Each structure stands twice: as structure tokens, then as C-alpha cells.
Amino acid sequence: MALHIVNRSPYRSSALRDCLNTMAEGDALLLIEDGVYAASASAQAGAMPAGTYCLGADADARGVSVSDAIARIDDARWVALCVEHTPVVSWF
């Protein structure tokens, strides 16, 4: 199963859309940098697939309150997600 990493705001770039159109069943999705705006409780987080993660430091930096449906993780867990998945695919 793949890990997809998205670092762009869903409002600015097609990165998240391209990623969601490509994800296979069971793949994981990690939102980092401006990608965390898609994890906001007030935004479209409900549309995120199961197995979506969000880098807590990037959400905190932006004052984004992460939806309960999305797992907040730290850098150590980010590395662990990369270990658990193959391939790791970046969308930017």
C-alpha cells in the first residue's frame, strides 16, 4: 500500500485532487505544509478517505483545527508511515 503526501492547499492547486483520483483502496494520505488546510474541521475534511493523517506541527503553525476524522501525527510517526508503506508518492 502506498503513502501519498500532499503539501499544497486544495484551494490553490490540483495536487490533492490528482492524488485522490489516484489513490487505491487501503492507501494512506498524509497532509503536510499547506496541505493541512484540507484537514481543517471547518473545511472539506469529511471528504477525506479513511487513513488520512495530518502533520500536527504544520496544522499548529497555521492555526488549523484538525478534524476528528483525521489523525494528527508528529515527525517520528511520519517516518514510521513511510516505513509501513511503499511506494511513497509526493504531490506538490
Add this chain to the structure above:
Amino acid sequence: MKFSLVVYSAPHAGEAAASALRFARAVVDQGHELYRVFFYADGVHHGSALAAPPQDEQDLLTPWQELRQANDVDLVVCIAAAQRRGVLSHSEAERLERPAANLADGFELGGLGQLADATAQSDRVVTFGGQ
């Protein structure tokens, strides 16, 4: 597990450069091997010794050099991408007849073969792009 990173973003152009550094530190902190970081496209600016950010802003050069020192990480700057953007070693500056060299200590210029080698040698390759 053996990791390599590919970095396309220039330092101070966006968050991607800082993300790559944080991830690199986390990789070694978790006890994994960081085999090579390949700086490509605008990422080659990482290799410039001449960046001088103010003291209260993040330094994105020394921490890479420390990672290399402490963990023997290859810091490879793509030579073709670097020539275009003006990141040159002494020998390249001489060969290309440019007035100065700026490649930072700890970084080496290398060909795209080193990217191919990194994918062949590593269990995981993670790319960092976008401004």
C-alpha cells in the same frame, strides 16, 4: 531501513526545504540510515555557501552539514541543475570561466546517475517539492 531524499525546493522559498530537513532528522533519530540527499532543480541552492539569513531566521545550511558530519549522509547537488543556477565548485568555476565558486563544505556536485543509484540502493525514496 535505508532512506534517500530528493529535494527540489530552494531554501527560504517555501516550507518544503524546512520539511525535508525535519524529515531527515527524524529519519536518523528513529535509527534509520539516511543514505543520500539529492538536491535537484531549485533545490541545488541548498549547496550555496553564500546564503546569509538573519540570526533570528532558520539556518538551512549548517544543519545539513551537521547531518553529514554525524551520520555520513551524502549531500549531492546535481551538477547540470547547479550549473544553470550558479552553484559551482572551484573546479567547475574554473572550467566554466566564472568569477567565483560557492559550493558549501559537505556538499558535492554529482550527476543524475547518483539519483538513479539512490533509488537502487534505498528502501524508501521521499521527494520534497513545490515552493
Add this chain to the structure above:
Amino acid sequence: MSTHTLALCRQAPYGSALAREGLEAVLAAAAMDQAPDVLFLGDGVFQLTADQAPQEIGQKSLYRNLQALPMFGVERIYVCRQSLADRGISTESIAVPGIEVELVTDPGALLARYQHVLSF
């Protein structure tokens, strides 16, 4: 890079230097007999449209560069069918001489075959 690596090309030509530099990475690996497979997806499919004439904007033709792929031993590329449809590009209009275009309807299943995906 070899066949356990997929190059995922998502940038339109000319607007982003990564479109050309991605192709250069593929060609360099191929010249060393380690050609990755290549998937064009999203705006990356714009690289494949003919009639590119970038002389006036001071750039070299990425479309001509792409035609060199067979000389480097890359004779097949993958192209996302949905990305073409979204952009109103017909499948006939993206023929690259000497290259077999394989349209992909399920890019996720394709990605799953590789150990590494290098995004460009």
C-alpha cells in the same frame, strides 16, 4: 532507477522547469540502462501535445526532447486517461513518434507495482 521506479510527471511544459528537468532525469537514467517507467498525469499530459513552438519564449521544445526517448531505450509511456479527458485532449492528438502510449484508467493500481515513485 530501472523498472522498479516510476517517474510521475505532473508539470505542464515551460511554466515549470521541473517538466524539463524531470525528463532529463529519465533520459540520464536511461542512458545508464536504468530507465524508469514514466507516467504522465494531471498537467503533465500537456507535455505530450504536438505543435509546441516555444522559440519566442526562449525555450527548447520539450515535445522534441520527448521524441528522443526511444533513442535512449524508452519505447513505452503511460498516460492517465482521465487527465486527458479533463483537459479536452483527444487520445489521438498525443501521439509521440516512436513511442507506444499506454492509456491508464486506474493510475493507483499502476503506482502499486513500483517500489519507488519519483514525482516531477
Add this chain to the structure above:
Amino acid sequence: MSKSVTIEGREIALDKEGYLRNLDDWSPAVAEYMAETEGVELTEAHWEVLKLMQDFYRQFELSPAMRPLVKYVGQQLGADKGRSIYLMQLFPPSPARVASKLAGLPKPTNCL
């Protein structure tokens, strides 16, 4: 020490490695001059490869590395010439580099 040389009455600017500064300056006489500095004596066999290098560049807007050069020469001139050993004999020690220079193509980026 960059320099210029006078060839057929024209002043041609070269960089310190002997590559053309302006690709438009190329002429067969320039190739003859460069061949001499590389220790190569140009014969008909050399010229047909140099012409193919220029065709390759026009067609693909790229200088060929060794592998594509071998394939292209094989396609255009036949399998007995599309071999690296053949090109090595014509343009030692590095056919892609030496023939690029003589054909007036851009200086390689040292990438491989």
C-alpha cells in the same frame, strides 16, 4: 585562457576547453580546426557521424549521450557502424564528448 582563432577569415571565439562560444560560428573548417586540437584526422567516416550528430540535435534539440548515439548511428548507417567500438575508433577517448564538440553542439553538462 579563453581565446579566439581566425578561421577562413572569421574570428571564432572559443572557451578554454575549445568549445564554440556561439554555436552559429560552426563551419566545416571550424570542425577541421577542432579535430586537429583533438588529434583526430577527419575522414569521410568521421563526417558522416558528425552530420548525424547535427541531425540528432536538430531532431531532438538534445546532444546525444553514448547510448542514443550508438542507436541513432545504427539506424541511419547500419548495424556495423552502430557499435560503440566503431565510434570509439573514430573519436577517442569519449565519442559523445569529442563528436559533440566537433559537430558544434552545446558543451556537455558533465552530468553522467
